[in-house]
Amino acid sequence: MSKRKGWALGLTGSIGMGKSTTAAMFRDEGLPVWDADTAVHRLYARGGAAVGPIATAFPAAIRDDAVSREALKELIAQDATVLAEIEALVHPLVLADRNRFLAETETQISVCDIPLLYETGADATMDSVAVVTVPLEVQKQRVLARPDMTEAHFQAILARQMPDAEKRRRADHIIETLTLEGAKAQVVALIAELRERIARA
Numbered sequence: 001m002s003k004r005k006g007w008a009l010g011l012t013g014s015i016g017m018g019k020s021t022t023a024a025m026f027r028d029e030g031l032p033v034w035d036a037d038t039a040v041h042r043l044y045a046r047g048g049a050a051v052g053p054i055a056t057a058f059p060a061a062i063r064d065d066a067v068s069r070e071a072l073k074e075l076i077a078q079d080a081t082v083l084a085e086i087e088a089l090v091h092p093l094v095l096a097d098r099n100r101f102l103a104e105t106e107t108q109i110s111v112c113d114i115p116l117l118y119e120t121g122a123d124a125t126m127d128s129v130a131v132v133t134v135p136l137e138v139q140k141q142r143v144l145a146r147p148d149m150t151e152a153h154f155q156a157i158l159a160r161q162m163p164d165a166e167k168r169r170r171a172d173h174i175i176e177t178l179t180l181e182g183a184k185a186q187v188v189a190l191i192a193e194l195r196e197r198i199a200r201a
Contacts, residue, residue: 014158
């Protein structure tokens with residue numbers, strides 16, 4: 001285990017796998033959850049740490065003194081290299097936000113909800129990683145049921161994410177989310193397992 005005050009559990013999974021719902025289950029069990037997407041929203045908001053750097057590099061992405069996600073999407077659509085530049089600016093800020101959360105959290109176990117955990121190398125900073133998963137056909141059904149989602153968009157998202165099979169291969173823990181009841185039972189069991197492991201450390 002790391003030198004942090006408690007155990008940092010990374011939580012990840014591809015689109016439509018039920019990661020957000022599973023994160024809420026950990027929260028319901030009393031565990032603090034850091035959410036990468038929420039952190040980015042905070043960094044992009046007026047006064048957020050990402051506003052200045054992005055304003056310098058991409059002035060067109062700023063609207064009402066905040067970073068506009070819609071404007072960023074437009075810039076990326078015009079020039080694919082923009083995404084890597086934005087990530088280079090934002091990822092260190094997101095990492096600092098997560099480290100601050102972990103340093104300030106006093107509980108035995110903390111959860112870090114990170115969609116691109118493996119893709120960004122964040123797994124190296126976690127004590128263990130849980131991957132949420134369902135079969136591909138269930139994932140596809142869930143995602144295509146979302147408003148404004150198309151098959152092409154779904155495939156484009158999958159292309160940017162590490163394959164589910166690879167995530168499961170690397171994971172320390174796997175949570176299948178076919179049913180809410182089943183997922184909840186696995187979350188409760190995992191928390192108990194980690195607490196036992198911490199007690200033995």
